[in-house]
Amino acid sequence: MQTDFDVAVIGGGIAGVSAAAEIAKGAxxxxxxxxxxxGYHSSGRSAALFAPGYGSSAMQALTALSRPFFDAPPEGxxxxxxxxPRGLMRTASEDQLAALEALPGHMRDPDRLIWMTGEEAEARAPILRRGHVKRAFLDEGASDIDVHALxxxxxxxxxxxxxxMRMGAPxxxxxxxxGGWRVTLGDESLRVGVVVNxxxxxxDELAGMAGVARVGLQPKRRTAITVAAPEGIDVAALPMIVDAAEDFYVKPDAGRLLASPADETPSAPCDAQPEEMDVAICADRLMTTCAVEVRRIESKWAGLRSFAPxxxxxxxxxxxxxGFFWxxxxxxxxxxxxxxxxxxxxKLVLGRPVAEAVGDTGLSAETIAPGRAALAG
Ligand SMILES: Cc1cc2nc3c(=O)[nH]c(=O)nc-3n(C[C@H](O)[C@H](O)[C@H](O)COP(=O)(O)OP(=O)(O)OC[C@H]3O[C@@H](n4cnc5c(N)ncnc54)[C@H](O)[C@@H]3O)c2cc1C
Known part of the structure; x- marks a missing residue:
């Protein structure tokens, strides 16, 4: 088939934009x-953290594979x-001590972590409310990401x-x-060999539009707010603080504090908006964990985090x-x-060997393939 493009990447969030950059080297x-x-949707609404021990083992492998790029991106x-560098502190109040100990081993890697008493945690993060945290650990490998620059x-x-580029073009x-795909976007119609979803x-909606089996993705809403930083504390030097149960987090954000109740409310795909109740819960948890009086919410937003089963x-x-690539x-x-x-x-789209892209992480393309057993049916 005569095509207009070898590949159409659909979605201009960080996933689509980064994939387009890589695929365009060979197609x-x-x-x-x-x-x-x-980047208008999830990618522009994140907490912008690079946390090596976070997420599934596949995500940790992909995070490790991404580190060299973040440290030394191509010229220009x-x-x-x-x-x-930011650092990530996981904290436990009295009733979360068991939850801190029960965090999966990879999150508690002793080579990377510094364990602390409550007092030591307060010394490192003086914003913590006195006596609230009983035990904590610090992962100094966590960093802020400049998402806009990325x-x-x-x-x-x-x-x-x-x-x-076709922006403003659903x-x-x-x-x-x-043997390929006809893609309709507004008044335009393009013939392409491969579609990257x-x-x-x-x-899942896009797959449905193409008559391709959905994989059961569930978008989950997460809320964030910013508030003024308390007087007299150098917030720029604070680590990100996440409680052991992942019910709350706070980090510095351009001289203010960014906090989230770490909500995971199932949602339909949409332009997610914050619910007043989640904002109130967030402010309450912020004042419980930290010595902060929330008088005014400076900004609030929500975004969707989408998970396969x-x-x-x-x-x-x-x-x-x-020709339909997830x-x-x-x-x-x-x-x-x-x-x-x-x-x-x-590598997969261009039909090239993946060994170099997975390195020695043990990640296999089969584990994350859409045809895996967990997604069948
Ligand atoms: C509050 C919050 C905090 C987070 N914190 C972090 C963090 O600290 N670190 C981290 O790594 N990740 C974090 N994440 C997760 C991260 O933001 C997402 O995993 C990531 O942004 C997903 O990128 P994406 O490109 O898949 O999605 P999106 O950015 O949502 O992009 C998908 C795009 O597809 C477009 N689209 C959909 N349908 C069509 C169509 N039919 N035609 C054309 N375009 C279409 C949409 O308009 C959208 O722009 C956080 C997320 C949230 C909500």
């Missing part, structure tokens, strides 16, 4: 996004560092490699045609639907895994 690419701006990729860097890379139909919370990402060609289910780690996941996705 002609069009990147298609509903919104006028890339960004004019600021992509990572800035997204813009991938966009620039994609364009430099020849990728074309895909409304996907039909198999002559990087539609985030909408990925087994919480692993979904990366690979759909069984029985030639890049979805990034859950709560889609930003920190994006360089590694994009690289792996590009």
């Amino acid at each position: 002609s690419v069009v990147l298609i996004e509903t919104e006028r701006q890339p 990729f960004a004019d600021v560092p992509l990572l800035t 997204l813009q860097g991938f966009l620039r890379q994609a364009k430099a490699a020849g990728a074309q 895909v409304t139909a996907l039909v198999r045609e002559g 990087a539609a985030g919370a909408w990925a 087994d919480h692993l990402p979904v990366v690979g060609f759909a069984p029985g639907a030639p 890049l979805a289910g990034q859950g709560g780690t889609g930003v920190q895994t994006s360089p590694g996941m994009a690289r792996l996705a590009a």
